[in-house]
Amino acid sequence: MLILSSYNDDEYVEQSTEAGAAGYLLKQAAFTDVVRAIREVKKGNVFFSPAISKRLMDEYRETIVRGAPVRKRTDLLTSRETEVLQLIAEGEGNKQIAAQLEISVKTVERHRQRLMDKLAIHDVAGLTRYAISKGFIETSPDARKARQEPVQS
Numbered sequence: 001m002l003i004l005s006s007y008n009d010d011e012y013v014e015q016s017t018e019a020g021a022a023g024y025l026l027k028q029a030a031f032t033d034v035v036r037a038i039r040e041v042k043k044g045n046v047f048f049s050p051a052i053s054k055r056l057m058d059e060y061r062e063t064i065v066r067g068a069p070v071r072k073r074t075d076l077l078t079s080r081e082t083e084v085l086q087l088i089a090e091g092e093g094n095k096q097i098a099a100q101l102e103i104s105v106k107t108v109e110r111h112r113q114r115l116m117d118k119l120a121i122h123d124v125a126g127l128t129r130y131a132i133s134k135g136f137i138e139t140s141p142d143a144r145k146a147r148q149e150p151v152q153s
Contacts, residue, residue, distance in 0.1 A: 002041045004034070008120070009130070013052055023047035076118050082136065084111040088124060089131035 002023040003016045013024050022041045025034060026049045037047040048056065077085070080101075087097045094112070098105045116122050121130055131137050 002037055002047070004029075008049075008051065009133075010055065013048070013056075024052055025049050026051070077115070081111050081115050081118075084108060085115055085127060085131050086136045088112065088115075089128040089137045 001016075001019075001021045002025065003021045004025050004027060005012060005016075006027045008026055016024055022044075023037045023046055025037050025047070029037075029049055033049070040047040083101060084097060087100060092100070094105050094108045097108045101108070115127060119127070119130060121127050
């Protein structure tokens with residue numbers, strides 16, 4: 001099985017290979033890479049997009065050199081970064097996040113940058129997709145409606 005996906009997330013790659021995939025290509029792969037991947041997988045070999053191959057090799061090296069298992073990206077997030085990620089995914093701006101968490105806007109900006117660096121996701125839409133895929137925010141219509149309606153005391 002060869003996966004062609006728009007997701008560059010390590011967890012998608014991991015889940016795909018655990019399910020039996022012998023290759024994983026990103027949708028923006030060149031036609032020649034797609035043909036090569038099909039041929040390699042047909043021969044019984046594996047094939048990954050170059051960016052994914054590099055990350056896999058880096059993780060392998062880290063495991064060998066340090067003798068420690070590589071942590072998943074979600075394990076790298078602090079509880080505060082997870083809170084900030086959730087609020088970003090819910091559409092809150094830096095000022096609103098700062099007010100809700102009672103921290104400065106600069107601190108929110110630093111958390112946002114660290115999230116993007118740690119997760120290798122560099123836009124709000126990507127962070128939002130990631131947060132939804134990990135269950136950090138509710139996506140049901142009732143949950144969205146509840147967030148939009150002001151709570152009356």
